[in-house]
Amino acid sequence: MHKNREKPIKLLLTWAGSDKWYLFASVFCAFLSGLFVIGPYVGIYHLMDAVLLGTLTRKGLTDCIVLVSVTTVFRMVLLGLSGVLSHKGAYNALFRVRCMIIEKLAKVPLGYVSERSTGEIKTVLNENIEKLELCLAHNIPELVSYLTGPVVIFIYLMTVNIPLALISLIPLFLDIPVMMAVFQKMSALLPETNASLADFNSVMVEYVRGMRLIKAYRMGSKSFKKFREAILDENRAWNKIAKKTAPLYAVFILLLESGLLLLVPLGGRLFLHGSIPASVFLLFSYIGSLYLTELLPLQQLSGNFAQAFSGMNKVKEILALPTFEGGDDFPESHDITLKGVHFSYDGKINVLENANLSIRDGEKIAVVGASGAGKSTVAALIARFHDVDEGEVLIGGKNVKSIRYETLLQHISLVFQKTFLTRDSVFDNIRMGRHASLTAVREAAKKAQIDDFIMSLPDGYDTKVGSYGSRFSGGEKQRIAIARAILKNAPILILDEATSAADPENQMEIDKAIKNLCEGKTVIIIAHRLSVVGMCDRVLVVENHTISDMGTHDELLLRNRNYRKSWESYEAARNIRYGKGGDVR
Ligand SMILES: Nc1ncnc2c1ncn2[C@@H]1O[C@H](COP(=O)(O)OP(=O)(O)OP(=O)(O)O)[C@@H](O)[C@H]1O
Incomplete structure (x- = not known):
């Protein structure tokens, strides 16, 4: 019982075994790559400052170009390294989970296996586990990278102007409940989608196996109603998810990009009153209202996490099937x-x-x-x-x-x-x-x-x-x-x-x-x-x-x-x- 309530990420790391170190290393590289996001922003700010103050020199320009180039290259290299490490860890983890399931299926009483259709088991071994790959190899490092960048930029903005930096966070606070609502909606709808996918797989296996019969009776693909209905059901399930979550996604994006509406009038006012220099006004008007858009991919990540966690539940269900352990030797007599x-x-x-x-x-x-x-x-x-x-x-x-x-x-x-x-x-x-x-x-x-x-x-x-x-x-x-x-x-x-x-x-x-x-x-x-x-x-x-x-x-x-x-x-x-x-x- 306790195992079933285990936190998904902790459970994933347990399944990853010793390969979790690849995943940690990948997350660390993603974090470092997130830190380097700041480079171009700092470079451009100093460039703007120097241009507006008329103090731009050849050396200043070169320094700026070097800063932007070096940090961008480092960012890309670290991101690439993170991807290589995460894929190595993820595929090894997937291999381990698949082996665990196969070993489990070999140990559970045959009755349990035959009660689960071939399609259902195929869905878990294939589609559900693939979602774990997406989560481990892409989503977790991406999440770290997408979060680190804006955090570092925010810290930098705080060093420039604290009130404006804090105001730049307002869209994010408004967006948090929207993102949670997307995650909840996805999690609620995914079991239905999973069921229709499992059904679709079962029908597909049946269709392929029954090909001889279909040909013999000239049933043709169109007349194989069950197959078509299974495809339509699956489409319907995904359309339902799209319908329920699309408006929330739109709100999420709009809110995240709404920083401009706050920072341009406020920053402009402060500039006109002489409270901030032109470079700070331009920095917040441009970067201050844009850096949160680095978080935009998070809207897709929440959906991906919901799918991965739903797949994990299916894997957990199979791994929790009872097995017959221990027992005596076989008797001498065979009556x-x-x-x-x-x-x-x-x-x-x-x-x-x-x-x-x-x-x-x-x-x-x-x-x-x-x-x-x-x-x-x-x-x-x-x-x-x-x-x-x-x-x-x-x-x-x-x-x-x-x-x-x-x-x-x-x-x-x-x-x-x-x-x-x-x-x-x-x-x-x-x-x-x-x-x-x-x-x-x-x-x-x-x-x-x-x-x-x-x-x-x-x-x-x-x-x-x-x-x-x-x-x-x-x-x-x-x-x-x-x-x-x-x-x-x-x-x-x-x-x-x-x-x-x-x-x-x-x-x-x-x-x-x-x-x-x-x-x-x-x-x-x-x-x-x-x-x-x-x-x-x-x-x-x-x-x-x-x-x-x-x-x-x-x-x-x-x-x-x-x-x-x-x-x-x-x-x-x-x-x-x-x-x-x-x-x-
Ligand atoms: N896995 C199962 N789940 C639910 N019901 C089952 C399952 N397997 C068999 N049954 C049902 O149990 C009953 C006995 O089935 P069983 O296969 O033992 O009969 P049988 O005498 O061997 O039949 P046949 O000669 O047709 O193979 C049947 O009503 C069958 O529908």
């Missing part, structure tokens, strides 16, 4: 038990109520039930993708909550319905980060019936998979995933409809691969097709929000009406033959 398990995804609708099961070490179980009955949920709870609301999930007699999360995942292999291949080589896709030799990888691939196919590719195991594994068929991808699981050799195996993408030819290969994969393991197969039942010892039926029955295929055929009906339908479908004209026999 699985569910005791009185209740579970709901949203806290409202119970997907499982009082679910009980007992799977023996080395047993192969098929999980059957209607679509949406909760089969995948049972598997997800065993792998602790979510925590149960009530009851216990035990492996080898130990509650999964007491087993070290990493260890738990190391001992469970999952083959999902949708196979995800990374953009690396086939070799790396099977190894998945572990140290395994080519011989070991090939051994696994042979058992998964995919070695011959991989060897027939132009670069064999070095073949790049390509984005989303687009160059492989569904069946090939599944066999690569099975090879992965064989190599992992975890004692517990969960297969979620792993055979769904197979054609009849592939099916035999996949069946062989699965048989090899399952050898000597405790296996749970989520069976959407009852053919899987043949390779399992027992069947578990999920229906009516619970595990309603568990037994061998023959036992269930005798005692479970719904299972018997499903089996009969499956048998009938299996025996369907097609006649010449396509008629069903």
